[in-house]
Amino acid sequence: MSAKGDETTVIVVDDDRATRTLILEILKNEPYRVEVFSSQEAAAEFHRKSGCSAVIYAVSILDESAAAFLDMFRRIDSIVPVIIPGFLDYSAHGELVEHFSADGEVVLVSKPIMPQKFLECVREAIERYRKSHLQIKHYSSVVNDIRAASRMQALLLPDWIVCNNDLFLSSLYEPMYGIGGDLYNLIELGGRRYLIFIGDVAGHGISAAMQMSVVMGWSKTIIEQAADPDNLLPELFNRLNAYFCTEFDHRGYMTCLAVLADCEKETLDYISAGHMGLFRYDEREHRIDYRDPGMKGGIPIGWFQEFEYTAEDVIHETFDRDCRYFSMTDGVMDTCDINSNKMSREEFVKLLVESNVDISQGQIPYLLAECIEEAGYTETSDDVSIISFGRRDSTSAAVKLSAAYTVDMANSKTFSEELHRALKGAGVDEFKLLEIELASVEFFNNIIMHGFATRPRIRPKIMVSVALENGRVEVTFLDRARKFEIELPKPEEGGGFDDFLMDAEAGRGLQLIANLSDGFFRKNYHGLNVSKLYFDLQKGGK
Amino acid sequence: MEIKHEMIDDVLVIRLMTDRVDAENSEILKSQYRRLAAQAPKVAMDLQELEFLDSTGLGVIVFCLRFSQENGGLLKLANLSTKVRMIFEITRAYRVFDIFDDLGTAVKSFAV
Secondary structure, eight states, X not given: OOOOSSSEEEEEEESOHHHHHHHHHHHTTSSEEEEEESOHHHHHHHHHHHOOSEEEEEOSSOSHHHHHXXXXXXXXXXXXXXXXXXXXXXXXXXXHXXXXXXXXXEEEEESSOOHHHHHHHHHHHHHHHHHHHHHHHHXXXXXXXXXXXHHHHHHHSOOSEEEOSSEEEEEEEEOTTSSOSEEEEEEEEETTEEEEEEEEESSOHHHHHHHHHHHHHHHHHHHHHOSOGGGHHHHHHHHHHXXXXXXXXXXXXXXEXXXXXXXTTTEEEEEEEBOOOEEEEETTTTEEEEEOOTTSSOSOBTSOTTOOOOGGGOEEEEOXXXXXXXXXXXXXXXXXXXXXXXXXXXXXXXXXXXXTOOOOTTTHHHHHHHHHHHTTOOBOOSOEXXXXXXXXXXXXXTEEEEEEEESOTHHHHHHHHHHHHHHHHTTOOHHHHHHHHHHHHHHHXXXXXXXSTTSOOSSOEEEEEEEEETTEEEEEEEEOSOOOOOOOOOOOTTSOOHHHHHHOSSOHHHHHHHHHOSEEEEEEETTEEEEEEEEETTSOOO | OEEEEEEETTXXXXXXXXXEESTTTHHHHHHHHHXXXXXXXXXXXXXXXXXXXXXXXXXXXXXXXXXXHHTTOEEEEXXXXXXXXXXXXXXXXXXXXXXXXXXXXXXXXXXX
């Protein structure tokens, strides 16, 4: 489509020697390379291979073949100007005139050709094409820059699952334009204290992303320099407010929810600057409620330089070990259905509770997104971010292991050993334990080898949890590998697979999983694969 | 993965000095076995250090067995740990291998 090379080329298509002579004479002093063709197809082929900046279609009689020529050229290049000298009477050539007019880049020049006027037409057309071309090149460059920036911004944000000894944070990030102003982070403060925050820098695209990047860096610096650790949250917001008002000169602002989680004291302190509060999901009662910050805080960061966040704006709660907490940027609640209806907060909570999904560790952001989508709210107009966090020391005795592993075959061993230790500690029979270990390790390996085989491994994680309840072991895998299907073969009679073992080139792993497990579940929730292997401890070893 | 080998009588003894044969390291065993067992009709594999093998690891041990068989030889296993014995039992791999409690018995069995 573009004019190749540095030379400006003009294609002339004509069938009349006199016209050709005139046009060549007009163009002789211009710095153009002029290529002349009597065949339309040859002209088109030349442009396909070499390109040009303008086409002069100087055929003696204008008829349907002119329209056909234009269509043929447009299949190669949608914007190269086509200059058509000719006499067109609208009453006689109405369709042709309309066809040319609709094109947008056809220049009709009346005959007889006036040299100076014709030359000006050609020069203007070439200049217009040059500018369009530059715009297209610039646009491609911007698109490439956004793609690169998007990858880099993803690296600034935490992994979709972060696990440490005290708590976990899972997250979902979907910027509207590839990059955006949403941000969230988990920062370890020491002494089993953690800062979790989620925020939304106003605006979209590169500008919001740049401010987001600055805030991610600033927040760490502010925390390191904090004068009073007991007053960290208001100090964080006040200093961010000062930065936004002075450095960004009121051109940007941000809503934010910051949470100070103290796993030693089992407390949650949080402050909101115009941001949605916390939702709390109680695992015991399968109930979700919304912790409304009310009027506390309330003012977005960057609105008023004089505004001061104080300790009065901080809300205090117990950090319940059997609750999962989540929050989101307003892009989620701004998502509409096809009739432009949004959900209210009450409808949102009702939707989740009635979805009856198993809202366990790590899955909340993805289950939420899936529920919202399935309920028909699919029209997004903003960046969407959802975070969920909770304590790892759940009072549920059922969970024996909960850990996140970096995708690396070396971690297959770590997982295997931790699984073995967890179930041995829970009193599972050694033989059965080995069956569970074998099948689970096979599945873990399958995720790495097949799910992540063709994806770049930039800090991907697999989260595994193992629960033992009512004589059944449930091993749950969460991963963001590609959505590959797993179809387990039928379990072989007798459990062993000696002939298969000897002859198979591949697939022993899946057969092993099929033979050793008592059930299998796998589903993708908005990009998160949730897989479960079930093992019935009542059944004898195979 | 470290693999040691020596000749005892006319039997090639291969010792796996690793606690694990799995998808991560099984190719090493495969290529080493090809090299070592190509000219050795009698092979005894000492698995004393081994504590775990997954389906890929099991597949490689099967490969070793087939390699020897196709070259007119035999592979026997010795010194399986309790856990590896259980794995062989779970997968019924014990049906396809000759397994001995100790290396000496495995080596002597070739003379019978």
